[in-house]
Amino acid sequence: MVVRRELLWGLGRLNATTTVLQRARLADPLGGMWEAADVQWWWRRPRATDELALPVWFDEAGPVAAAGLTAWGDTWQADVFAVPSIVDEEEVWAATVEATATHPGVLEMLVREDDARLAALAIQSGFAMTDELSGTTWMDADQHPPVAQVDGFAIVDRVTRADRPHPMIARNGEPVELRLRQCSLYDPTLDLAVEDADGRVAGYALFWFDHTTLVGLLEPMRVEDEYQRRGLARMLLTNGLDRLARKGARRLKVGFETDAARNLYLGAGFVQTSIDRLLIRPAPHEQCGQ
Numbered sequence: 001m002v003v004r005r006e007l008l009w010g011l012g013r014l015n016a017t018t019t020v021l022q023r024a025r026l027a028d029p030l031g032g033m034w035e036a037a038d039v040q041w042w043w044r045r046p047r048a049t050d051e052l053a054l055p056v057w058f059d060e061a062g063p064v065a066a067a068g069l070t071a072w073g074d075t076w077q078a079d080v081f082a083v084p085s086i087v088d089e090e091e092v093w094a095a096t097v098e099a100t101a102t103h104p105g106v107l108e109m110l111v112r113e114d115d116a117r118l119a120a121l122a123i124q125s126g127f128a129m130t131d132e133l134s135g136t137t138w139m140d141a142d143q144h145p146p147v148a149q150v151d152g153f154a155i156v157d158r159v160t161r162a163d164r165p166h167p168m169i170a171r172n173g174e175p176v177e178l179r180l181r182q183c184s185l186y187d188p189t190l191d192l193a194v195e196d197a198d199g200r201v202a203g204y205a206l207f208w209f210d211h212t213t214l215v216g217l218l219e220p221m222r223v224e225d226e227y228q229r230r231g232l233a234r235m236l237l238t239n240g241l242d243r244l245a246r247k248g249a250r251r252l253k254v255g256f257e258t259d260a261a262r263n264l265y266l267g268a269g270f271v272q273t274s275i276d277r278l279l280i281r282p283a284p285h286e287q288c289g290q
């Protein structure tokens with residue numbers, strides 16, 4: 001039973017959303033779209049939506065639902081984060097849409113193909129389906145593949161490379177490491193890079209271990225163009241999954257958007273559990289046909 005609703009922003013909202021998603025995962029091992037680690041990964045750079053005061057619902061035990069808005073440039077992503085069967089999803093959705101009233105840009109959201117109710121709520125609010133599909137995959141940690149090695153390359157982490165600039169700075173901005181370190185689930189020993197024999201970074205992958213849900217998530221993964229198709233993603237992936245299993249992860253999760261990533265993850269033993277579709281609401285002036 002919901003006992004109160006509060007407006008939260010910044011790290012307070014991030015931490016409350018973390019708890020909501022952990023409780024949702026404990027209630028349903030495959031439900032919903034996101035892990036707590038996903039919203040923590042979104043925290044990696046400052047965003048226009050960080051300081052928005054958005055509603056969070058509480059029961060006696062803590063946060064049970066949260067409205068989600070995340071700016072990706074001028075496009076804002078809308079999300080309903082909720083522990084099933086405690087708060088009506090429709091109420092959370094209505095509050096999320098209300099909070100976008102002053103946003104002049106495009107809205108987007110990802111909805112599982114099997115979540116007809118959330119898709120219907122979005123369509124009623126002016127969203128339309130797109131053809132953009134992505135997917136979610138899972139694996140039991142005791143099924144994780146053996147660690148693969150590629151000659152001439154080595155795996156390092158942010159403990160062993162604390163003295164070097166963070167490899168994600170070029171794509172995510174100077175404060176990326178500071179922002180990641182503000183996240184309760186960030187672990188520098190799971191923040192991996194693969195280096196060539198001269199110490200050049202060929203790729204990186206960040207793994208997240210959630211002690212509450214015992215889920216291990218991979219987000220993001222990248223091998224630089226000139227190093228692709230040499231087995232380096234497989235080397236990062238198998239090394240990270242092994243570290244997650246050693247830390248106590250029971251289930252492993254990763255999402256994909258491209259065929260290359262899908263092949264990589266299915267080839268390592270992940271099983272696809274959902275197809276996810278992007279829905280878009282055009283900017284208000286576009287809706288008027290101007």
Ligand SMILES: CC(C)(COP(=O)(O)OP(=O)(O)OC[C@H]1O[C@@H](n2cnc3c(N)ncnc32)[C@H](O)[C@@H]1OP(=O)(O)O)[C@@H](O)C(=O)NCCC(=O)NCCS
Binds near residue numbers: 229260
């Ligand atoms: C996806 C990505 C990480 C793969 O990196 P990589 O080091 O080239 O991958 P590997 O050489 O380790 O390949 C491992 C497997 O992945 C699959 N794969 C990798 N690249 C592929 C491609 N271009 N097309 C199809 N399958 C591909 C194959 O199954 C491959 O196994 P194989 O070589 O035995 O056929 C890389 O292309 C990349 O960084 N892309 C841009 C960012 C991105 O999409 N990240 C994933 C987000 S979920």
